[in-house]
Amino acid sequence: MTTHLTLNNGVVMPALGFGVFQTPPAETAEAVASAFDVGYRLIDTAAAYGNERGVGDALGASGLPRDEVFLETKVWISDYGYDQTLHAWEKSVRKLQGEVIDLFILHQALPGDFDRTIAAYRALETLLDEGKVRAIGVSNFMVPHLERLLTETTIVPAVNQIEVHPYFTQKALQRFGTEHGILTQAWSPIGGITSYRGDDSRSTFNDPTILAIAEAHGKTAAQVMLRWHLQNGVQAIPKSVKPARIAENFDVFDFALNAEEIGRIDALDTGVRGGPEPEAITLETFGREIPED
Ligand code: NDP
Numbered sequence: 001m002t003t004h005l006t007l008n009n010g011v012v013m014p015a016l017g018f019g020v021f022q023t024p025p026a027e028t029a030e031a032v033a034s035a036f037d038v039g040y041r042l043i044d045t046a047a048a049y050g051n052e053r054g055v056g057d058a059l060g061a062s063g064l065p066r067d068e069v070f071l072e073t074k075v076w077i078s079d080y081g082y083d084q085t086l087h088a089w090e091k092s093v094r095k096l097q098g099e100v101i102d103l104f105i106l107h108q109a110l111p112g113d114f115d116r117t118i119a120a121y122r123a124l125e126t127l128l129d130e131g132k133v134r135a136i137g138v139s140n141f142m143v144p145h146l147e148r149l150l151t152e153t154t155i156v157p158a159v160n161q162i163e164v165h166p167y168f169t170q171k172a173l174q175r176f177g178t179e180h181g182i183l184t185q186a187w188s189p190i191g192g193i194t195s196y197r198g199d200d201s202r203s204t205f206n207d208p209t210i211l212a213i214a215e216a217h218g219k220t221a222a223q224v225m226l227r228w229h230l231q232n233g234v235q236a237i238p239k240s241v242k243p244a245r246i247a248e249n250f251d252v253f254d255f256a257l258n259a260e261e262i263g264r265i266d267a268l269d270t271g272v273r274g275g276p277e278p279e280a281i282t283l284e285t286f287g288r289e290i291p292e293d
Pocket of ligand 1: 191205
């Protein structure tokens with residue numbers, strides 16, 4: 001089982017990383033420090049999460065060599081446009097307190113203003129050219145968005161970070177990515193979004209099929225879901241603020257699911273998206289200013 005994945009430009013990234021969406025800024029450095037302690041070396045944040053500085057603080061305090069850690073962050077839609085996105089890099093790098101971002105991605109497509117999305121992506125291409133980022137990509141892009149991006153820009157995105165968990169697998173979008181050399185990165189990989197709203201009866205953590213497979217391996221539902229991603233070649237970035245869960249979610253390299261188990265989990269797909277409809281993202285509804293510091 002590979003612990004790392006190679007992007008389409010040869011850059012290598014860990015197959016399992018750590019997410020910090022909804023991690024309060026004041027708790028971020030501690031959560032990331034816990035993650036470093038148990039072996040995570042990829043951290044996924046975003047300008048819109050308001051906690052890039054906590055990630056940078058944890059990296060600084062860790063004593064880890066910079067080249068042993070892979071930092072990923074996202075440009076928010078309010079900073080799209082060529083010059084604005086170049087400036088968004090300045091803001092993120094200042095908060096992360098480094099000089100280079102390993103993977104810099106567009107957080108969403110702006111379907112109603114796709115020219116602005118393209119201009120933002122061209123800025124990512126420039127940043128890559130200048131060595132200010134090591135790889136570039138997108139998030140929440142659907143097939144028509146990727147098709148247009150591939151037609152109008154030069155560099156194929158290294159990743160598309162999308163909602164993928166057992167209840168929503170987006171297989172056709174994943175296939176399109178594979179065919180074009182775009183790695184699928186799963187957000188809400190253990191189905192966090194199925195329980196955010198407090199309805200535990202619809203949560204992946206309580207799914208009988210996943211729990212039965214977990215019991216057979218002496219593992220937890222979260223570990224089974226993460227193993228399922230890794231064996232499917234999908235990169236995953238589970239989030240937790242709890243040290244025990246942070247450790248649990250990284251302890252997935254000592255067992256393997258068989259093809260029948262993977263098939264049973266694949267079959268749980270409901271086709272129902274948990275996150276916002278990517279086609280409905282507009283500056284009017286989702287725009288907000290990203291601070292300088
Ligand atoms: P996850 O699937 O990672 O689930 C996180 C939720 O599950 C939290 O509520 C966490 O609570 C809980 N949890 C974590 N581990 C366990 C466990 N072992 N057992 C039971 N419960 C657990 O969902 P996220 O939505 O956070 O997605 C992960 C990452 O993906 C984000 O942090 C972010 O980096 C990225 N993301 C990107 C998006 C995008 O649009 N590009 C959108 C959403 C997420 P607690 O913290 O209390 O442990």
